[in-house]
Amino acid sequence: MRLAVTGLSRAGKTVFLTSLVANLLAAGQGARTLPALEAASGGRLRGARLVPAGTESTPRFDAAGHVAALAADPPRWPERTEDLSTLEITLDLAPASLLGQAREMVAGGRRVTLELLDYPGEWLLDLPMLAQSYADWSRGTLARLRRGRRAAAAAAFLDFVDALPDRVPDEDAIARHGYMLYRDALRTCRDELGFRFLQPGRALNPGPKGEAPILWFFPLPKPEEGGLAALLARRHAAYLADQRAAFFDPFFRRFHRQAVLVDALGALHAGEEAFDDTAEALAAIAAALRDGGGLFDMLTGQGVKRVAFAATKADHVPGRARDALVGLLGDLVGRDPAGPLGAATSVHAVAAIRCTEDDVAVLDGRPVAAVRGLLLEGGKAAKVYPGEVPLRRPAPDFWDHAFFEMPVFQPPRLAGDGRSGVPHLGLDALLTALIGDLL
Known part of the structure; x- marks a missing residue:
């Protein structure tokens, strides 16, 4: 099963894939890092391992190197994607029924191989x-x-x-x-x-x-x-x-599921024109994926069955604002449950690596929901009220008094080599929407 991770520039694709790989490997060792996916599979995941590199000419996604950056002292964010890369993970699954158990005795256990693709976000805008x-x-x-x-x-x-x-x-x-x-x-x-x-x-x-x-x-x-x-x-x-x-023919035609990542919070922080630009880009991408016809067929070979749009860095806002973030992204990409060729669409708010905890701050003498984390610059603890997240694309008067703060937080330091997984928000729900049916 082939999963493409795409998205607008600087939406966090490399971080997303690093967390996905680390948490799948940890789940295969019995760690409860992806509870929603575990529930979808009925707890049948027995193991997960990386497929060794073969003779392919495409660069390999450096999951181990990115995890090592998070385990450093102080921890560092993985370097952003500069080229296309792939990686494969095999997932071993216990049978779901008595018939499956009998088949396992004869033919062996069930195995799903997940092939991942990471590529620079700038290339996605060539699609329209x-x-x-x-x-x-x-x-x-x-x-x-x-x-x-x-x-x-x-x-x-x-x-x-x-x-x-x-x-x-x-x-x-x-x-x-x-x-x-x-x-x-x-x-x-x-x-x-x-x-x-x-x-x-x-x-x-x-x-x-x-x-x-x-x-x-x-x-x-x-x-x-x-x-x-x-x-x-x-x-x-x-x-x-x-x-x-x-690129498009040899890679996009072969993929079955797609995750499209969007830094909607960063666009809010950058102001009205940057937000409108992001919305226009996202609409063009969504149209290319959904509208059907020759372009869709050429790129996907009618193989894409599920598309998940994800607003990243959801840990930069407190819990109650994350539902609003899902609503905002859903308003931008449209709410069609399926494209013309049957690609089911879902919308999520995700923090592939969670850097904050929810807290309460005081603003103008009143308590407001906030987040607390270590700032990347200087490593000092800070409590941040990011501002309000609108439920849908903001009306023009929103920008007259718009306030949205987007600090850069330090990632949490991982113990050892990440075998216990990576803290996240919503990654398990997104993976369930994309591949839960296969497990």
Whole structure:
């Protein structure tokens, strides 16, 4: 059974997979790290182990290295994903019936192999591009770049493309200069403004191929002209063909279940424009996964049966706000119970590694629900009132007095090599929604 873990940039995919692997291995040793999944399986999980690396060419997800970072003194967050990687875990299950027990005596026990895929979140935003021509992509991208704070971040690039004369020749020096200005604008939008709807993904994270000429394209105000526009259109088409051949076809077509991670709290903290940008990106991804037709068939081979959307870092808000977080994410992705090809959809709030405990703080003389943890900067204990989480996409007046604090907490230090599991919130419920039927 193949599970893809995808998500918007910096939603915590590497942390999620590290916790998933550590807790499944611990559960296989009898630790009660995933109670909801244990209940779904009827307590039949007998063991879990990593499948040794074979001769595959795809990099292996370094679960042991990431767990070692959490076990260090002081503990460190695992490094974020920079390339695609995979890992396999075998789960040994006791039979569920007398017939199963009889079959086990003849054919051996039941075993489920879980194949996991981790890849840079920036690449996920290439998914909606696959249905767009260069001209359509140019118009949509420039429209976003000219709005609000994006326009200031992309000022140098916008000045460049707006000053181009008609019928610019297809010179590589012009194309590369424009690409570098565009890439720098995307980086500023991501790193300083918290935006996520940024394409193409490999402009921000080129992967092992580096910044090859196939990446040297950018949106133009007059994308149908010849010369430079024709060159950029060819590179746009070649880029999409390469992404299909190297990534979407060989990987996405083979997966049966998907987890899509979203840092909805970080988007709230970054302000109205960043939140709206995240919502737009999420809507485009959800549409590509749900709308059916040729794009869905091409990517999934009709194999995806369950999709779980998860709002990460749920431990940054107190318990009563987590239901609101689920409601907010559900409002953003839509509440269709199933896609056209039968992919059941669920929405969750998750902290793959729990860093806080619920507490009570005093704000303006009144008690408010808060969280308590160690701050990453300096390691000092802090009690934080993060602010209110809206139940649905905020109305415009929300931002007039919006307050939402997102501190960076230190991860808990794991004992030994993580054999007793990793503390989390909601990971077991999410896994139950994705793979509970298989166990």
